[in-house]
Structure formats: C-alpha cells, structure tokens
Amino acid sequence: MQLVKLALKNTVAKFSFTVIVVFIILALFAPLITPFKEQALGEPNMATRLLPPSLKHPFGTDHMGRDILSRIIYGARTSLVTALTVVFLSAMIGVPIGITAGYFGGITDNILMRFTDVFLSFPPLLLALLIASTLGKGLLNAIVALVITWWPWYARLVRSQTLSIKSLAYVEAAKAAGVPHITIMFRHILPSCIAPLAVQCTMDMGSAILEAAALSFLGLGVQPPAADWGLMISEGKAYFLNYWWVPTFPGLFILLLVMSFNLLGDVLRELIDPRLRRRMLI
Structure with a gap:
C-alpha cells in the first residue's frame, strides 16, 4: 500500500499511468467512440483521399481515404492485445x-x-524476423515469433531470483517439513519473484508494441486492411514528403504508448529497490 501511495505522488508515474489507461479505454470502447467505424475496419473512401487534418478528420485521411484517427483507435486494440499476449x-x-x-x-x-x-545468442528482433518469415505472414505468427524470442529473459530473471531465495530460512524449513518441491517453488519462492517480474512485464509491454509494429511494418505482422500502427506507417511512408500526416500520427502514438510503459516500469523499479526509493524521496 505504501508503494501505491508513493507511486501516486510521482508525477512521471501519474502521467504514464494516465496515458496507458486512456489507451486501454480507447481500445475497449473503440466501436462506440470511433467516428468512422467502417473506415477503421478497412473500407476505402476514395472521395476523401489524402485530406489534411481538419475538424472532420483531426488526423487527416490516408491514401485510401480512410480516417486516420479512427484507424489509430482501432490500432490501439491490436497493439495492446498483441503486447499483452506476448x-x-x-x-x-x-x-x-x-x-x-x-x-x-x-x-x-x-x-x-x-x-x-x-535463444539468447541471437538478437531478439532478428530471431523474430527469421521465425515470422518462416511461419508466414499474419498476427498470430508474429505473436508466436515474439514469444519464442522473449521467454528466455523471464527464465533468466526468475532463475536469478530463485537462487537467492531458495537458501532462506523459511524455504529450508519447508524442505525439512517435507513440503513437496512443487509447492515450495510456486507457493514459497514464486511470490518473492512477483515484484521484479512486474517491472519486467511493464517495460516489456512497450518493447512488445514496438517490435510487433516493426514486424507489421515489414509486412510480417498484421495484414491489410486491418488497422495496425506499424502497418499504417508502412503504408504511409511513400506519402511522407507530400502528405506528412499519414505516417506521422501512428508513429507518434507508438512513441507515446511505448514511452509511457517504459517510464512506468522505471518508476516501479525505483519503488521496489529500497536504495533507489530513498533517492526518490529526497
């Protein structure tokens, strides 16, 4: 409870948490708040092709005449679900x-x-590209590729925590009492690993969004006409010089959400570490 109070007093934590909550709300209620639902789902409207930002289209329209704001709102669904799943x-x-x-x-x-x-001997994104290209295009294959490249980091983190915890008195007492190994591992040791896992998961949410967008940008993730931020940047890069808004706004939303997860993870890490927590209170 004390950590929650400290987090609520931290400006960076409040900003990051607010941004993340806003994006979650956008993703959950996308069908209700999207101004042009059909266009968000991929329906073209060539009569409004490449219109600049205006009151009707705050972020302009893309090369297929689709409202960019609507597609960004639906793209938040794809990005958050992908990151959470990975x-x-x-x-x-x-x-x-x-x-x-x-x-x-x-x-x-x-x-x-x-x-x-x-698995750790390969750069994560390079290995994900190799696996995704082997499995084929599509969101599901992109998720599988990212999971295969990311699970080793959690294995390493939990192993290091377990090595430092298993020699503590309460674990030794459980062994002496004849408690089964599986119970000791997941009832006595795992709870002590939750704090660093929470930090790692929070920061990895941003990285997962970024790498999923990279796979979509390269044509290995979400496929048209679905709304995805990486795919929107890929489709709009050819129009950047004359129609800057097409790839710019999806890129800014990726930046904002990834930065929010990373900043929130940094704050959690500082709150969990007593030495860093004292520095925050000074």
Missing part, C-alpha cells in the same frame, strides 16, 4: 523453466540454461 505467454513459459532451473540446480540447471542460451 508478455503473458513469455512469462508462462519462462517462469516455470527459470524457477525449476534455479531450485534444483546441478544438471537440471545446466540443461535448461544451455537451452535458454541458444
């Missing part, structure tokens, strides 16, 4: 592997961590 599945894979490796150690640790190192 982070959740990566944690679901990485956490059990990391806690198992750290708890049992020995040959189990060596086998699981060497397997993890195979």
Whole structure:
C-alpha cells in the first residue's frame, strides 16, 4: 500500500499511468467512440483521399481515404492485445523453466540454461524476423515469433531470483517439513519473484508494441486492411514528403504508448529497490 501511495505522488508515474489507461479505454470502447467505424475496419473512401487534418478528420485521411484517427483507435486494440499476449505467454513459459532451473540446480540447471542460451545468442528482433518469415505472414505468427524470442529473459530473471531465495530460512524449513518441491517453488519462492517480474512485464509491454509494429511494418505482422500502427506507417511512408500526416500520427502514438510503459516500469523499479526509493524521496 505504501508503494501505491508513493507511486501516486510521482508525477512521471501519474502521467504514464494516465496515458496507458486512456489507451486501454480507447481500445475497449473503440466501436462506440470511433467516428468512422467502417473506415477503421478497412473500407476505402476514395472521395476523401489524402485530406489534411481538419475538424472532420483531426488526423487527416490516408491514401485510401480512410480516417486516420479512427484507424489509430482501432490500432490501439491490436497493439495492446498483441503486447499483452506476448508478455503473458513469455512469462508462462519462462517462469516455470527459470524457477525449476534455479531450485534444483546441478544438471537440471545446466540443461535448461544451455537451452535458454541458444535463444539468447541471437538478437531478439532478428530471431523474430527469421521465425515470422518462416511461419508466414499474419498476427498470430508474429505473436508466436515474439514469444519464442522473449521467454528466455523471464527464465533468466526468475532463475536469478530463485537462487537467492531458495537458501532462506523459511524455504529450508519447508524442505525439512517435507513440503513437496512443487509447492515450495510456486507457493514459497514464486511470490518473492512477483515484484521484479512486474517491472519486467511493464517495460516489456512497450518493447512488445514496438517490435510487433516493426514486424507489421515489414509486412510480417498484421495484414491489410486491418488497422495496425506499424502497418499504417508502412503504408504511409511513400506519402511522407507530400502528405506528412499519414505516417506521422501512428508513429507518434507508438512513441507515446511505448514511452509511457517504459517510464512506468522505471518508476516501479525505483519503488521496489529500497536504495533507489530513498533517492526518490529526497
């Protein structure tokens, strides 16, 4: 509770949290607040092609005459759902592997961590591009590619936390009492890993949005006519010099949302670390 109060007093945390909540509301209620729902879903209107920002179209229209604001609102759905799915599945894979490796150690640790190192030896985005291009175009394949490249980071994080926790007195007491290993791992050790996991997940939300947009920009993620920020930038890059608003506004929204998740993650990290927390209170 004290951490929540400190976070509410932090200007950066309040700004970031507000921006994220606004985007979540936009995503949840997109069909109700979108001014041009059909255009957001991909229906063209060549009579309004490449119109500049105006009262009717605050962000202008694209090369197919579609309202950019409407497509950005629907694109928030795609970006947030993709990021949440990638982070959740990566944690679901990485956490059990990391806690198992750290708890049992020995040959189990060596086998699981060497397997993890195979994935960590490649740059994440490069490996995601390779996997996505192999699986084929589409949002589902892009999510699978990102999950495959991201779960090792969660495995490493949880393993390091488990190594420092498993020798504590209450864990040793549980072992001496004959508590099953699976219970010790997920009831006694895992709760102590929640705080660093929360920080990692928050910061990874921004990275997932950015990398999913990159895959869509390269044609490996969301496919037309669906609304996606990366795809909108890709379609609008050819018009940037004469019609700057087409790729600019989707890019600004990516910047704003990614920055908000990263700033919120930084604040959470400082609040969780006692040394950094004291610095914040000065």
